[in-house]
Each structure stands twice: as C-alpha cells, then as structure tokens.
Amino acid sequence: MPRPPARIYDPWVSKPSTVDRAFEAALYDTEHTTLDTGASLLASDPGADAELDRRGQEFVAAAWRRGWQPADVVRLVRRELEDAHIRLLAALIRAQVPNDRPRGPRWQAQLDDLPTGTPPRTDRFSHATTVLELYRLLLKLPALEPLDEAADPVGGPARPESRMLTRIRALLAKAEATGFPEEAEALSAKAQELMARHSIDEALLASRTPDARNAPGACRIGVEPPYEQAKAVLLDAVATANHCRAVWNEPFAFSTVVGFEADLEVVELLHTSLLVQAQTAMTRAEAAQRAGGRKRTKTFRQSFLAAYAHRIGTRLTAAARTPVTEDLLPVLASREVAVTARLDRMFPETTTTRLRGVTDEAGWVEGAEAADRAQMAPRRPLR
Known part of the structure; x- marks a missing residue:
C-alpha cells in the first residue's frame, strides 16, 4: 500500500x-x-x-x-x-x-x-x-491506462446528439421493452442498419474535414459479475463488428473499448441493449425449464450467456463482411490502422483467456436460440 x-x-x-x-x-x-x-x-x-x-x-x-x-x-x-x-x-x-x-x-x-x-x-x-x-x-488504487478524453472548447456549445443516434436509441429501447420476439427482431435489425450508416457517415465527414481532434478515443464499459466472462465476450463481439477493439480488465470489472467516437457510442448502446435482451430471454428460458420439471442452476445461466455471446459474435462478424464501395475502402482502412495503433500504445501487452463454466447443453442451446431471436439483419451494401 x-x-x-x-x-x-x-x-x-x-x-x-x-x-x-x-x-x-x-x-x-x-x-x-x-x-x-x-x-x-x-x-x-x-x-x-x-x-x-x-x-x-x-x-x-x-x-x-x-x-x-x-x-x-x-x-x-x-x-x-x-x-x-x-x-x-x-x-x-x-x-x-x-x-x-x-x-x-x-x-x-x-x-x-x-x-x-x-x-x-x-x-x-x-x-x-x-x-x-x-x-x-x-x-491503494493502481495506475490505469489513461483515456485522455479531450475537453470541449471553453465556451463552445456541447455537441448535440445526432438525429440518427436518437433514432437508434429509441429503436433499441423498444426492442428491450417489447414482449414479442418478432417485433424485437425487427427493431434490432433496423437499429443495426442505422448504426452502420451512422458509422460510415461519420467516417466520410471526418475524412472531408481533417481535424487533429479526429482521432481514436477510448472509453470503459462495466463488465460486472455474475457471468462476466460471457459479457466480456459479447462486448468484444459488438466492438469488433463496429470498428472498435475491446480489452477486458477482469480484476476491476470493465473493458476498455478503443475506437472513433461515433463507433464508441453505438457500441455502448448495442451492448447494453443486447444484455437486456439476453437477460429477458434467459429468464423466460429458465421459467420454461422449471415448468418442464428440470431444475437449472448457475451452470445453465453461464452456458446460456456464453452461447448467446458466441452466436451474436458469429452473426455480427458475418454482417461486418458486407462489401463496401471502393471509395470507402481507403477511409475505413485508415481508421482501422489508427484504432489498432491507439490500442497498441495503450496495451502493449495483452493475454487471451478461455471461457470457463460452459457445461450445460440445454443452456447453450437456449442461448444460441435467443441470439437468433435478437438477430442483426445483414447490412445492405454501404454507399
């Protein structure tokens, strides 16, 4: 100390x-x-x-x-x-x-x-x-990697939330609140489509108006027990699909996500929404298991969330492979290089870990099916 x-x-x-x-x-x-x-x-x-x-x-x-x-x-x-x-x-x-x-x-x-x-x-x-x-x-708090968030100019107006981001937020809120899986699917799919368009719009705008402040940033997102490993995997999948990178700090229950501001915003929104949807689906699945006379425990919930995170990651990765027009490739490539460089400066050494406690087959099946119900529609080609 x-x-x-x-x-x-x-x-x-x-x-x-x-x-x-x-x-x-x-x-x-x-x-x-x-x-x-x-x-x-x-x-x-x-x-x-x-x-x-x-x-x-x-x-x-x-x-x-x-x-x-x-x-x-x-x-x-x-x-x-x-x-x-x-x-x-x-x-x-x-x-x-x-x-x-x-x-x-x-x-x-x-x-x-x-x-x-x-x-x-x-x-x-x-x-x-x-x-x-x-x-x-x-x-006794140790040193953490500094995030170096830039302050707004003195006396300058705060940046208003874009109308696109407001629409995304509203769609995800409705997806979390509805009791109808089909409606939640449609709302989540529409939100993901808007996220892709929002990210590209921001990238193109930044490329046309060079600014020293237009560089990758970072934020921390809580990844708290229980089942924190599965939650960290889910966040990593969401971050990767939205042009960001995530590094999990297990002892202090957060992940640091590195990316451009517009992408960081949608990662926070989508990750939070998917956690809410996963919790709702898991509660429903557990109720069905109990109604069938099968007692489920912590292993069921751990396996459920692990499968949910894995399936969401697979589908988001597939969606991220949607081809883009040639004029966008240099813009996206330069941003990816900048994000990777920022990540390497912040975390010159990282390790990988295996997901533990995934032993319940019924939980895995139910979690994968819940991820399908929270599907993200394939992104249409970006223009």
Missing part, C-alpha cells in the same frame, strides 16, 4: 494533526492497522472534519491522476464496500470538481450519473469508520 513521505514533526513547532494520527493508525501502518483506533481519534475531534474532507478530495484527485474515472471508482466501491461508502464517494467527487481541470463530455456524463443524496450520518464513530474504509480503498 502506498505510504506518504515521512514527516518530521518538531514538538516546538508543530505536531501531527488528528487526521494525520488517524491515518497513521488506520491507513499507513500495514503491520498494526486498526480502523477502530483511527475512527476513535476522528470521532473525538469535530474540529478535524474539514481537514478530513479536504484529504478525501485529495485522494479523489490522485485517483484521476492515476487514470481512474468517476464511473470506474464508483463501480469498484459498489463491489467492495457498502451504499454508505458510495454516497460518501459521490459527495467527495462533486466537491472536488471545482478544483479539477476541464474534462470531456463522457466525464461530465459520469458526474451526472453519480448517486444523489447525502451520506447517512449516524454516530461519529461509525461515520469515521466509513470514511477510513473508503480512503483505504482509494489509497
């Missing part, structure tokens, strides 16, 4: 603050770490509250310098700690914003999605314990 530089305190000049002594007891002393001692010190000194909040904001800023983003930290805290810690973290992030540098639209969207409401205040000892538990987690 990182430890701050040693401080020498002259008893005639200064002495450690309550917060310093609490941190020394609860955060930095790995051999005799005790939260109770640190929490007792903080609980007994209300005058230390302001410094404690300020130090928390410093921990948040340090996480940003190490490549973390708000959604990443919230995701980790949700998995490792409790709701009280999440609300405390959200309050610290918001308090740190005025001292932060300008960020891009994805960052702002993550700030907007932070949990609302104030952290529950119980007794001072319990609150101090919550604070120290959160700070201990923030302190």
Whole structure:
C-alpha cells in the first residue's frame, strides 16, 4: 500500500494533526492497522472534519491522476464496500470538481450519473469508520491506462446528439421493452442498419474535414459479475463488428473499448441493449425449464450467456463482411490502422483467456436460440 513521505514533526513547532494520527493508525501502518483506533481519534475531534474532507478530495484527485474515472471508482466501491461508502464517494467527487481541470463530455456524463443524496450520518464513530474504509480503498488504487478524453472548447456549445443516434436509441429501447420476439427482431435489425450508416457517415465527414481532434478515443464499459466472462465476450463481439477493439480488465470489472467516437457510442448502446435482451430471454428460458420439471442452476445461466455471446459474435462478424464501395475502402482502412495503433500504445501487452463454466447443453442451446431471436439483419451494401 502506498505510504506518504515521512514527516518530521518538531514538538516546538508543530505536531501531527488528528487526521494525520488517524491515518497513521488506520491507513499507513500495514503491520498494526486498526480502523477502530483511527475512527476513535476522528470521532473525538469535530474540529478535524474539514481537514478530513479536504484529504478525501485529495485522494479523489490522485485517483484521476492515476487514470481512474468517476464511473470506474464508483463501480469498484459498489463491489467492495457498502451504499454508505458510495454516497460518501459521490459527495467527495462533486466537491472536488471545482478544483479539477476541464474534462470531456463522457466525464461530465459520469458526474451526472453519480448517486444523489447525502451520506447517512449516524454516530461519529461509525461515520469515521466509513470514511477510513473508503480512503483505504482509494489509497491503494493502481495506475490505469489513461483515456485522455479531450475537453470541449471553453465556451463552445456541447455537441448535440445526432438525429440518427436518437433514432437508434429509441429503436433499441423498444426492442428491450417489447414482449414479442418478432417485433424485437425487427427493431434490432433496423437499429443495426442505422448504426452502420451512422458509422460510415461519420467516417466520410471526418475524412472531408481533417481535424487533429479526429482521432481514436477510448472509453470503459462495466463488465460486472455474475457471468462476466460471457459479457466480456459479447462486448468484444459488438466492438469488433463496429470498428472498435475491446480489452477486458477482469480484476476491476470493465473493458476498455478503443475506437472513433461515433463507433464508441453505438457500441455502448448495442451492448447494453443486447444484455437486456439476453437477460429477458434467459429468464423466460429458465421459467420454461422449471415448468418442464428440470431444475437449472448457475451452470445453465453461464452456458446460456456464453452461447448467446458466441452466436451474436458469429452473426455480427458475418454482417461486418458486407462489401463496401471502393471509395470507402481507403477511409475505413485508415481508421482501422489508427484504432489498432491507439490500442497498441495503450496495451502493449495483452493475454487471451478461455471461457470457463460452459457445461450445460440445454443452456447453450437456449442461448444460441435467443441470439437468433435478437438477430442483426445483414447490412445492405454501404454507399
């Protein structure tokens, strides 16, 4: 665990603050770490509250310098700690914003999605314990690959969502909500067709208006338990079919997707929609299995989602092979080279992993059939 530089305190000049002594007891002393001692010190000194909040904001800023983003930290805290810690973290992030540098639209969207409401205040000892538990987690965050999202120009208008993207979003929402598989198929197919057109339109526009900012970017998409391997495979398939690349970080439950902004947007939309559709189909399949007197378990669900991801990947890959006109080939090729170069810079070393836990034949069959029902119609030739 990182430890701050040693401080020498002259008893005639200064002495450690309550917060310093609490941190020394609860955060930095790995051999005799005790939260109770640190929490007792903080609980007994209300005058230390302001410094404690300020130090928390410093921990948040340090996480940003190490490549973390708000959604990443919230995701980790949700998995490792409790709701009280999440609300405390959200309050610290918001308090740190005025001292932060300008960020891009994805960052702002993550700030907007932070949990609302104030952290529950119980007794001072319990609150101090919550604070120290959160700070201990923030302190040990490792460095991540920086995403380097560009901020909008100062005073410039935010880029409005295109009408095409609005239509795609609406179609996928309807596909998720309908109870009729045939309707969901038609809606998903139409959404995929619009995604292809949207990507090409953006590529052509960028090629005609060169801009230094028109370069591949990256975003992180949560890939959380349960069945995270199958979800990561699904995201990889969606990313590849839409001119992006995905790298899964299993320990921290996310994948980093690299690509041009227009493609990143549709990858997020389609992946989220397919997960919702897969969950709905899996629930329906499990109900049918139970009605037939067959008890299904975790292996059924793991196999179901693995088959779903595999089948979707196969069909999306086939759709991506649709020929394009010759004038588009140089544009698409140059973008693919740029995406690969960005990926290699961010992740010079990657490994592959095998999908585990796929042992239920009925789950595999049901998952493959569900993927067919969520079919993506073959893309028509792009012009």
